[in-house]
Amino acid sequence: MFDKTTWIRLPRNVVVGHGVLPQTTEAIAELHLAGDPLVVTSPTAREVAGERVVDDFVANGMEPATVVVEQASFEAVERVIETARAEEAGFLVGVGGGKPIDIAKMASDSLDMGFVSVPTAASHDGIVSGRGSVPEGDSRHSVAAEPPLAVVADTEIIADAPWELTTAGCADIISNYTAVRDWQLAHRLQNVEYSEYAGALSQMTAEMLVDNADSIKQGLEESAWVVVKALVSSGVAMSIAGSSRPASGAEHLFSHQLDRIAPGTALHGHQVGVGSILTEYLHSGEAGRWTNIRDALAGLGAPTTAAELGIDDAAIIEALTSAHEIRDRYTILGNGMNESAARELATATGVIDRA
Numbered sequence: 252m253f254d255k256t257t258w259i260r261l262p263r264n265v266v267v268g269h270g271v272l273p274q275t276t277e278a279i280a281e282l283h284l285a286g287d288p289l290v291v292t293s294p295t296a297r298e299v300a301g302e303r304v305v306d307d308f309v310a311n312g313m314e315p316a317t318v319v320v321e322q323a324s325f326e327a328v329e330r331v332i333e334t335a336r337a338e339e340a341g342f343l344v345g346v347g348g349g350k351p352i353d354i355a356k357m358a359s360d361s362l363d364m365g366f367v368s369v370p371t372a373a374s375h376d377g378i379v380s381g382r383g384s385v386p387e388g389d390s391r392h393s394v395a396a397e398p399p400l401a402v403v404a405d406t407e408i409i410a411d412a413p414w415e416l417t418t419a420g421c422a423d424i425i426s427n428y429t430a431v432r433d434w435q436l437a438h439r440l441q442n443v444e445y446s447e448y449a450g451a452l453s454q455m456t457a458e459m460l461v462d463n464a465d466s467i468k469q470g471l472e473e474s475a476w477v478v479v480k481a482l483v484s485s486g487v488a489m490s491i492a493g494s495s496r497p498a499s500g501a502e503h504l505f506s507h508q509l510d511r512i513a514p515g516t517a518l519h520g521h522q523v524g525v526g527s528i529l530t531e532y533l534h535s536g537e538a539g540r541w542t543n544i545r546d547a548l549a550g551l552g553a554p555t556t557a558a559e560l561g562i563d564d565a566a567i568i569e570a571l572t573s574a575h576e577i578r579d580r581y582t583i584l585g586n587g588m589n590e591s592a593a594r595e596l597a598t599a600t601g602v603i604d605r606a
């Protein structure tokens with residue numbers, strides 16, 4: 252008997268473009284959500300977009316409340332949940348970079364409430380996905396959470412964000428190459444369920460971003476457009492898969508370990524980009540495609556070395572040798588790398604200098 256079931260949870264309205272922020276109210280009206288919004292934002296994002304979103308809600312006859320969060324923590328998620336209950340909010344709107352969006356996403360999952368994502372930076376694909384990432388104990392990877400009902404990405408605002416956030420978003424997309432490689436390997440070796448559609452979409456998204464690299468330049472608003480579209484596509488791939496597998500393999504495990512070993516030093520996307528150089532080398536060897544990944548990252552102005560990440564060599568080796576331990580996700584790291592193999596890999600790829 253055929254007994255497969257799948258739920259693909261996707262945003263209904265995705266609005267991307269120059270000056271679309273005021274269309275947030277319209278994109279939400281179409282969703283027929285009941286009640287008033289609770290806007291979850293951060294101090295900077297409030298200035299660049301949050302206040303305007305609140306004013307537009309008021310102009311449309313709503314009574315919005317606001318919570319300003321600074322850190323991605325369960326304490327912040329709890330604060331949002333309590334405020335939503337106290338204010339009797341009907342739905343949540345995350346305005347900002349990855350942190351306020353994750354917090355709104357996680358809170359809406361607990362509250363069983365609709366959630367809308369208004370990214371002010373294109374820093375990674377969490378701004379459009381149904382995955383939430385808040386550190387808990389030793390865990391840094393994402394978990395299933397409420398996907399946004401709508402995404403409103405104003406490229407004028409995103410293009411004005413610090414450039415490194417955009418190059419981090421690019422690198423998060425480029426890392427899809429190795430994530431899919433790891434997923435296919437896990438399918439072949441461990442019979443992990445693989446989705447051809449999600450794998451192909453994720454891989455194509457990385458290819459299209461690299462093919463369009465010429466239009467990704469500091470000061471060009473088109474860059475924000477290209478990167479946001481790629482992040483949406485990557486988020487859809489994760490929704491089709493029902494997991495982060497299409498966009499997260501060993502390069503993400505490496506990055507999650509760096510988040511523990513050297514917290515707050517480098518951006519998520521930049522770390523996974525360097526991780527991708529390393530794991531592509533493991534997949535295809537010295538003559539393989541790792542140089543294409545490195546050159547694509549370098550061309551976009553994303554880091555390709557430990558020094559450019561601002562992370563010391565010892566932390567790179569520690570992350571490489573411990574990354575296989577942190578999640579039940581089979582990758583090219585297998586049962587783990589020993590220290591000499593990790594050092595050889597990191598020096599062969601130029602991520603660290605030979606001692």
Ligand SMILES: NC(=O)C1=CN([C@@H]2O[C@H](COP(=O)(O)OP(=O)(O)OC[C@H]3O[C@@H](n4cnc5c(N)ncnc54)[C@H](O)[C@@H]3O)[C@@H](O)[C@H]2O)C=CC1
Binds near residue numbers: 296323349371384416
């Ligand atoms: N849910 C998921 O699947 C994923 C979640 N994450 C999480 O996302 C977080 C990192 O995301 P980020 O976006 O880097 O963090 P973030 O929300 O802290 O933003 C980074 C910085 O950019 C500033 N910023 C944002 N937009 C701006 C604008 N338009 N103009 C000026 N400044 C602006 C913010 O104020 C902040 O200082 C981490 O907590 C990480 O764990 C990372 C990857 C995937």
Ligand SMILES: O=C(CO)COP(=O)(O)O
Binds near residue numbers: 377384394423495499
């Ligand atoms: O960052 C992600 C995809 O780009 C999410 O991956 P994780 O599930 O490893 O956190």
Ligand SMILES: [Zn+2]
Binds near residue numbers: 375376499503519523
């Ligand atoms: Zn990522």
